[in-house]
Amino acid sequence: MSVEVLNESGTEVDLDHLARLARFVMDRMRVHPQAELCIKAVDEATMAELNEQWMEKEGPTDVLAFPMDELRPGLLDVEPEEGVLGDLILAPTVAARQGEAAGHGTLAEIELLTTHGILHLLGYDHAEAEEHAEMFRLQAELLAGWGSQAKAPK
Numbered sequence: 001m002s003v004e005v006l007n008e009s010g011t012e013v014d015l016d017h018l019a020r021l022a023r024f025v026m027d028r029m030r031v032h033p034q035a036e037l038c039i040k041a042v043d044e045a046t047m048a049e050l051n052e053q054w055m056e057k058e059g060p061t062d063v064l065a066f067p068m069d070e071l072r073p074g075l076l077d078v079e080p081e082e083g084v085l086g087d088l089i090l091a092p093t094v095a096a097r098q099g100e101a102a103g104h105g106t107l108a109e110i111e112l113l114t115t116h117g118i119l120h121l122l123g124y125d126h127a128e129a130e131e132h133a134e135m136f137r138l139q140a141e142l143l144a145g146w147g148s149q150a151k152a153p154k
Contacts, residue, residue: 001026002036009041011092013110021111024149025118025142026085030074037085037121039114047091062098063113064089065120072123088117115142 003022005015018039026035042050047060054064069083090113092106099109119135119142126132 001031001033004036004038006038006040008046009043009090009092011041011043011096013041013090013092014107017107018110018114021114021146022118024146025115028142028145029118029122030076030080031071031085031122032074032080032082034082035071035080035085036083037088037118039088039090039117041090041092044091044093047089047094050089060091060094062091062094062109063117065117067121067123070123071121085118086121088114088121090114090117111146112139112143115139115146 001023003019003026005013005018005022007013007015022037022039026037044060047064048058050064051057051059051061054066055061065086065088067086069081069085071081071083071085074080090110092110095109095113096106099106102109116139119139124131124135124138126135
């Protein structure tokens with residue numbers, strides 16, 4: 001999987017960690033091994049501009065997802081579709097505030113937002129109660145699996 005991670009936020013972001021997490025999530029979701037994803041960390045001013053331009057909302061948000069080839073999670077025994085998954089835009093300073101408020105810190109919040117964004121790229125949404133339950137259950141499962149894998153002896 002091709003995962004490009006760029007930091008244009010002016011704050012420190014562990015790019016390798018984000019790339020490993022993204023590959024983990026994409027692998028668990030059975031995304032084609034040749035699929036491409038770009039994650040970009042930006043400052044709040046840039047995020048506010050993008051949020052207004054694309055979502056018609058004021059101010060910075062935490063994550064924006066821009067799907068490209070409308071890839072969907074792969075199915076067992078079915079070859080997944082190849083293509084470009086899309087772009088994720090993260091605002092690390094927004095994540096830091098949210099992580100502190102949630103009591104789990106910046107890294108955990110960035111992991112949550114990255115996983116959440118990838119699920120959006122794969123077609124998941126949370127506008128309706130049923131969609132919300134499915135997406136957040138899957139997000140929790142992926143993050144738990146990531147945490148278990150990160151703690152496993154090498």
